[in-house]
Amino acid sequence: MDRPKFRLSKLSGDLIFKTVVGLFAFGIIVLAFLLFRELFIASSLSRNAFGAGFLTTSTWDPVKEVFGALPFIFGTLVSSLLALLIAVPLSLGIAIFLSELAPEKLRTPLSFIIELLAAVPSVIIGLWGIFILAPFIRDYLAPPLSTYLGFLPLFQGPMYGPSMLTGGVILAIMVIPITSSVSKEVIMTVPIQQREAALALGATGWETTRIAVIPYARSGIFGAVILGFGRAVGETMAVTMVIGNSPHISASLFSPSYTMASVIANEFLETAASKLYISSLIEVGFLLLVVSVIINIAARILVWKLLKVERGAA
Amino acid sequence: MQNKITVETLNAWFGTNHALKNINLSFQENRITAIIGPSGCGKSTFIRCLNRMHEVVRGAKVSGKVLVDGKDIYERDIDPVDIRRCIGMVFQKPNPFPTMSIYDNVAAGLKLNGMKDKKILDKTVEESLKKAALWDEVKNDLNKSGVSLSGGQQQRLCIARALAVEPEIILFDEPCSALDPISTSRIEDLMIELKEKYTIVIVTHNMQQAARVSDYTAFFLYGELIEFGETNQIFKKPKEKSTEDYIVGRFG
Amino acid sequence: MKWNRRKLIDRIMSFLTAACVVVAIIPLLSILYTVTINGISAINLDFLTQLPKPEGEVGGGLGNAIQGTFIVVGIACLIGLPVGILAGVYLSEYGENRFGRMVSFVADVLAGTPSIAAGIFGYTFIVLYFGFSAIAGGAALSVLMIPIVARTTEESLRLVSGSLREASLALGIPRWKTILHIVLSTAMSGIITGALLAIARVSGETAPLLLTAFGNPYWAAGINKPISTMPVQIYTYAIAPFPDWHAKAWGGALVLIILVLILNIGVRFITRKKY
Numbered sequence: 135m136d137r138p139k140f141r142l143s144k145l146s147g148d149l150i151f152k153t154v155v156g157l158f159a160f161g162i163i164v165l166a167f168l169l170f171r172e173l174f175i176a177s178s179l180s181r182n183a184f185g186a187g188f189l190t191t192s193t194w195d196p197v198k199e200v201f202g203a204l205p206f207i208f209g210t211l212v213s214s215l216l217a218l219l220i221a222v223p224l225s226l227g228i229a230i231f232l233s234e235l236a237p238e239k240l241r242t243p244l245s246f247i248i249e250l251l252a253a254v255p256s257v258i259i260g261l262w263g264i265f266i267l268a269p270f271i272r273d274y275l276a277p278p279l280s281t282y283l284g285f286l287p288l289f290q291g292p293m294y295g296p297s298m299l300t301g302g303v304i305l306a307i308m309v310i311p312i313t314s315s316v317s318k319e320v321i322m323t324v325p326i327q328q329r330e331a332a333l334a335l336g337a338t339g340w341e342t343t344r345i346a347v348i349p350y351a352r353s354g355i356f357g358a359v360i361l362g363f364g365r366a367v368g369e370t371m372a373v374t375m376v377i378g379n380s381p382h383i384s385a386s387l388f389s390p391s392y393t394m395a396s397v398i399a400n401e402f403l404e405t406a407a408s409k410l411y412i413s414s415l416i417e418v419g420f421l422l423l424v425v426s427v428i429i430n431i432a433a434r435i436l437v438w439k440l441l442k443v444e445r446g447a448a
Numbered sequence: 449m450q451n452k453i454t455v456e457t458l459n460a461w462f463g464t465n466h467a468l469k470n471i472n473l474s475f476q477e478n479r480i481t482a483i484i485g486p487s488g489c490g491k492s493t494f495i496r497c498l499n500r501m502h503e504v505v506r507g508a509k510v511s512g513k514v515l516v517d518g519k520d521i522y523e524r525d526i527d528p529v530d531i532r533r534c535i536g537m538v539f540q541k542p543n544p545f546p547t548m549s550i551y552d553n554v555a556a557g558l559k560l561n562g563m564k565d566k567k568i569l570d571k572t573v574e575e576s577l578k579k580a581a582l583w584d585e586v587k588n589d590l591n592k593s594g595v596s597l598s599g600g601q602q603q604r605l606c607i608a609r610a611l612a613v614e615p616e617i618i619l620f621d622e623p624c625s626a627l628d629p630i631s632t633s634r635i636e637d638l639m640i641e642l643k644e645k646y647t648i649v650i651v652t653h654n655m656q657q658a659a660r661v662s663d664y665t666a667f668f669l670y671g672e673l674i675e676f677g678e679t680n681q682i683f684k685k686p687k688e689k690s691t692e693d694y695i696v697g698r699f700g
Numbered sequence: 701m702k703w704n705r706r707k708l709i710d711r712i713m714s715f716l717t718a719a720c721v722v723v724a725i726i727p728l729l730s731i732l733y734t735v736t737i738n739g740i741s742a743i744n745l746d747f748l749t750q751l752p753k754p755e756g757e758v759g760g761g762l763g764n765a766i767q768g769t770f771i772v773v774g775i776a777c778l779i780g781l782p783v784g785i786l787a788g789v790y791l792s793e794y795g796e797n798r799f800g801r802m803v804s805f806v807a808d809v810l811a812g813t814p815s816i817a818a819g820i821f822g823y824t825f826i827v828l829y830f831g832f833s834a835i836a837g838g839a840a841l842s843v844l845m846i847p848i849v850a851r852t853t854e855e856s857l858r859l860v861s862g863s864l865r866e867a868s869l870a871l872g873i874p875r876w877k878t879i880l881h882i883v884l885s886t887a888m889s890g891i892i893t894g895a896l897l898a899i900a901r902v903s904g905e906t907a908p909l910l911l912t913a914f915g916n917p918y919w920a921a922g923i924n925k926p927i928s929t930m931p932v933q934i935y936t937y938a939i940a941p942f943p944d945w946h947a948k949a950w951g952g953a954l955v956l957i958i959l960v961l962i963l964n965i966g967v968r969f970i971t972r973k974k975y
Contacts, residue, residue, distance in 0.1 A: 255904020371931075395907070419816060545864060545882055557873060
């Protein structure tokens with residue numbers, strides 16, 4: 135044979151390929167870094183002008199150029215918590231039904247339909263919210279609430295449709311798909327032996343779920359709830375369209391409110407916006423980014439732990 | 449008859465698990481050597497060291513020498529890709545490329561290494577399939593998917609695929625463990641035909657198979673080579689007590 | 701506890717959890733129903749092909765917004781798909797190390813970024829220098845696409861059996877060719893699925909486009925000019941006080957939802973064929 139049997143390895147295609155795809159992977163880190171950097175730098179004007187007071191004052195006056203983000207922080211927190219209050223029990227029910235109690239045949243199509251809800255663009259949910267949900271809540275949900283629970287400050291005052299309550303309900307609708315599907319996934323990682331042990335003791339389907347499945351999946355379900363919270367906090371369009379967009383803090387869920395995301399969407403393109411105004415809006419965005427990153431990291435850690443144990447065992 | 453492969457003080461690890469311990473062994477040209485032993489004895493690890501497939505697994509390490517025609521394949525700066533072209537391998541489960549036709553499966557090794565000449569490809573595909581005793585069954589369906597074949601046919605397709613890159617040595621890693629008895633006997637016949645041109649090493653957990661096809665047999669236990677010799681001798685008059693125990697079925 | 705009572709509780713819980721499913725599906729059905737009913741009367745050939753007309757004039761359509769959505773999403777794909785897919789290849793094939801795990805983690809966190817933040821990013825990073833434009837919109841959307849595509853690509857490549865990689869390597873095919881020709885083509889349907897879902901997701905995004913693509917009452921004038929998109933147009937029409945514009949918002953919503961649902965349901969069929 136003329137050719138040497140085994141060539142010496144050269145600067146190989148392998149190395150080039152690995153370097154190229156590695157650079158693209160690195161690109162993701164660069165992107166995340168840039169995202170942070172851009173928002174941080176662009177909000178410095180506002181940070182310098184208002185300092186920590188930005189978080190604790192509630193005057194939002196573009197004319198006098200005084201900006202405090204408290205009403206938006208309040209609006210985001212309350213609307214998201216309200217959404218969780220509605221969505222978490224429902225999502226848990228859905229997850230348990232679809233993973234434990236539903237007939238085998240129904241599981242896949244029902245899961246698909248619920249996931250489809252997550253695919254509907256937010257602006258369309260908002261459109262539906264303006265014309266269907268808000269009037270529905272105004273006419274059928276608010277009157278009984280104020281009649282029977284009107285002694286609570288939560289349900290006092292007039293209700294015109296766009297309100298904190300409507301925003302919370304819209305957010306709940308958008309949180310359900312993610313919270314229920316992650317919870318379902320987490321529940322399905324519970325080892326079969328865990329269930330069989332309970333079933334063998336003569337437990338019913340529900341008892342098995344309650345005794346053997348839920349305790350096992352608890353931290354993962356908590357992670358799913360936090361992921362849902364992240365979704366609610368970051369959601370923009372639908373909530374902008376139904377929450378009323380008024381920067382006031384009110385105890386009543388019937389009064390209009392404003393969230394961090396919606397103030398950006400709504401006021402960013404104000405034609406006469408000054409530099410400080412824009413910078414303040416960007417600072418709101420930066421806060422939103424930081425909060426959702428923290429939420430996501432927390433949720434990932436909780437969910438990952440569980441899914442990883444499962445994968446390692448399999 | 450000369451030694452095609454010589455293994456000198458070969459050690460292999462998975463992480464901290466010392467899977468092969470000081471193996472010294474030679475394989476003769478145009479002969480079939482069987483490697484037997486209970487599961488977990490390191491026999492699969494061993495043949496994967498012969499074409500540097502062991503190092504594909506994460507955390508795997510090797511030391512020692514494997515000389516092919518006197519040249520150490522573990523010498524620094526040698527490209528494992530070339531070694532694998534010279535030393536083909538057939539795996540436990542048939543694993544044709546699912547997205548490729550029968551023709552493309554066989555041609556894959558050549559095509560992906562830059563061969564474009566359609567005539568040469570056609571000729572190689574036909575010859576390889578003939579050598580693998582599959583040609584008559586598939587010659588009219590060359591464009592069908594490789595995974596549409598039966599298990600035994602798929603395994604012969606994998607053999608044809610390995611032959612197409614013109615190796616000198618073929619390693620069989622329990623090639624029949626996923627096959628029925630009829631397919632198994634076809635593959636065994638095929639191996640005996642192939643030894644005319646190739647040096648063959650086969651790992652098997654099936655002792656009858658080792659006895660039927662091989663000229664030499666090596667017995668591994670707990671990562672060590674216990675005994676090596678002509679197949680007849682190993683099966684009829686083993687020198688070591690543990691070899692005998694294994695062969696008569698006292699363990700494993 | 702008596703057996704009958706336990707059985708009763710079991711029944712009740714099954715019923716209650718099933719009721720949760722029904723409650724969650726009602727909004728979806730209501731959305732689909734109202735969008736279809738209200739949208740269908742607004743849609744006609746003009747609606748799909750004409751420019752919008754000012755308030756007060758009859759007729760006109762969303763032709764430029766449909767065109768713009770395709771252009772902006774196309775730009776997002778041009779940036780997002782290669783980056784996402786190649787990063788996913790790294791994560792699956794070489795990512796078993798600290799750097800790889802870090803990239804995975806960052807991608808997951810990035811996937812949870814509020815879309816409005818991507819909009820601000822597009823604004824400060826591109827709009828401030830080049831103005832509102834299709835390219836700024838596409839770039840903002842690609843920020844949302846990249847992590848999704850990278851993770852789904854990684855996951856589908858990991859599903860490819862190791863025995864195929866070994867078979868290829870054992871033929872003396874270098875690793876990079878093995879990945880390009882064997883692994884990627886085997887995982888293609890999974891990668892396409894991920895890409896389509898990411899496209900579906902960004903096609904309906906509004907918030908980032910408000911801050912980057914802006915809007916434009918005319919046909920697209922180039923990728924460096926403001927451009928009209930369906931989601932932004934729907935939003936503009938929805939919050940305006942004119943009933944005629946509301947009708948157009950519903951029409952636009954129907955077109956958009958059909959596009960998104962086709963992508964989502966189409967994906968189901970691609971994946972079903974395989975398993």
